[in-house]
């Protein structure tokens with residue numbers, strides 16, 4: 001095994017498809033044993049970044065190192081030493097859950113006399129015992145996701161790539177999934193996971209926000225939260241539509257969004273709250289409840305994208 005400090009390092013990593021730049025000069029690193037979350041809307045370039053790092057497609061420009069190996073030269077060594085769970089879990093539907101895991105154990109050259117023990121221990125760790133003999137085609141998405149995870153880690157890879165591993169999976173299964181991933185990181189496994197779910201970013205040591213092929217921000221989830229420009233006031237009222245219109249007309253209100261029956265207003269200053277509440281009353285809006293809330297990563301991401309878009313317009 002190579003000597004390395006960072007499981008991943010990239011320098012100006014870029015992928016062009018014809019004239020289109022899918023990944024634009026991305027720089028980041030993942031220290032050994034850390035979880036890095038790549039967040040961003042569809043088409044941001046997350047999967048393309050992973051494919052380059054796994055040695056599946058070649059970068060157009062820039063450099064990337066995985067477990068100390070150069071992605072341009074050592075793709076085969078990388079492939080043998082990573083786990084990769086792609087969006088379309090690559091499972092064999094006519095094989096059982098156990099047969100799928102066993103199959104991947106042979107592909108990844110787990111020694112023959114260790115295969116059974118490893119497969120059975122993963123079946124237990126991931127709670128797959130009751131469906132171990134069922135064909136994958138019979139299983140709902142949440143189970144398939146666990147089987148795919150077992151296949152991706154069967155050879156104990158020190159680096160794991162997870163591309164939207166929990167898409168379409170219910171919140172309890174997502175939580176269990178992340179508990180397992182956390183355990184792996186605790187054993188020194190480094191992890192790169194992409195997700196659309198902002199709440200999942202909170203399981204990560206660092207989060208990279210990707211948009212239009214660029215990594216627009218890298219920070220810890222807490223840092224990102226603390227960087228939100230303003231104070232987020234949540235308002236519950238009887239006429240949300242009218243309240244929204246009023247709030248949008250106020251220059252001190254930076255953003256307004258509707259979340260079910262609640263309005264979120266991002267105030268430039270904390271002290272304008274009273275004037276806002278008075279203004280709503282004057283408009284005939286009855287406020288039942290209000291409170292300042294901690295912005296979610298989604299709130300922060302939206303404001304970063306807006307900032308980025310306005311920078312691009314002014315360039």
Ligand SMILES: Nc1ncnc2c1ncn2[C@@H]1O[C@H](COP(=O)(O)OP(=O)(O)OP(=O)(O)O)[C@@H](O)[C@H]1O
Pocket residue numbers: 017022040041042043044045046047048049
């Ligand atoms: N082989 C390809 N040829 C041409 N364009 C491609 C190719 N692969 C990806 N793209 C384009 O590159 C952009 C980035 O795609 P990518 O799949 O990396 O995004 P993503 O952030 O992973 O989004 P998603 O969550 O939808 O997978 C998209 O506009 C996509 O259409």
